[in-house]
Amino acid sequence: MWSVIDESDRQQWDYVPMASVGPLRFGMSPQEARAVLEARGFTGSLSPLRPEHGALTRKAEFRDGTAPRFSVAVTLYYRDSEGLTCVAVDALCGPQVFLDGMRLVGRAPSELLDEFFDHMTRRGVPRTVSVEGDAASDELGIMIRAQRAGDILLTRAFFAQPEGWACTVHDCLPVPEGDIR
Numbered sequence: 001m002w003s004v005i006d007e008s009d010r011q012q013w014d015y016v017p018m019a020s021v022g023p024l025r026f027g028m029s030p031q032e033a034r035a036v037l038e039a040r041g042f043t044g045s046l047s048p049l050r051p052e053h054g055a056l057t058r059k060a061e062f063r064d065g066t067a068p069r070f071s072v073a074v075t076l077y078y079r080d081s082e083g084l085t086c087v088a089v090d091a092l093c094g095p096q097v098f099l100d101g102m103r104l105v106g107r108a109p110s111e112l113l114d115e116f117f118d119h120m121t122r123r124g125v126p127r128t129v130s131v132e133g134d135a136a137s138d139e140l141g142i143m144i145r146a147q148r149a150g151d152i153l154l155t156r157a158f159f160a161q162p163e164g165w166a167c168t169v170h171d172c173l174p175v176p177e178g179d180i181r
Contacts, residue, residue: 004092004106004149011040011095015104017140018161021087022095024076026161028084030060033076041065042073053174055079055165056086064093077174085161086172088180091147091154099142104157109146112155116144130170132178138162143169148181156180 013022020026023036030046037044044062058078063071073094077086089097089105097104102115113135117127120137128136136143147156160172 004154007096007103007106010106013095013097015097015099015142015157015159017099017142018163021089021097021159024074024084024087026084027082030058030076030078030083033060033084037062037074044074049077049174049176051175053077054171055081056172056174059174059176075177077172077177079165082164085165086174086177087159088177089157089159091156092149094156097157097159099140104142104144105155107155109144109153109155112144128168130173136169138168141169143173145177146181 015021024033041064042062043065044060046058046060049056049059056077057080060076061072062074064073071093073090075088076084079085089095091106094105102119116135120127125137125139128138130136130143134143134145141160143158145156145158146153158177160169162169162172166172
């Protein structure tokens with residue numbers, strides 16, 4: 001139940017702040033996102049977001065085509081007017097996402113947070129911590145969350161483009177995301 005995919009078995013994606021997470025571009029329609037993920041072996045479904053969160057109205061959950069149905073690797077959140085707005089990558093079975101060579105997914109939070117904060121300092125970006133204690137950067141559009149894997153915690157990356165509808169990345173976090181721990 002708590003199996004974690006080996007690093008070597010994860011797809012490798014890059015994050016370009018406020019632009020893209022791997023093959024996913026912010027602003028994509030649900031149909032465009034589905035097509036690019038299906039081309040990479042994922043299957044998924046789109047549903048209304050319950051409860052709605054600000055301008056976010058729909059979500060799509062994707063898993064590796066060979067994984068059990070409960071193994072959601074990537075969750076996408078949409079605004080009707082702007083398309084893809086937020087992407088969450090699962091700590092246990094999601095792709096590995098890199099920011100300037102830094103691995104963001106499936107790591108011990110204490111290891112990543114030091115590296116993440118050092119990266120932010122080098123870029124001149126202010127360090128931010130959410131009310132739940134998660135490292136975040138509004139300038140980079142990212143929040144590093146902790147997700148349970150049995151008796152340990154691993155990093156789950158949440159990416160958002162809050163421009164025009166939210167003040168911070170934390171404001172973008174929908175209720176279903178906050179429930180994943």
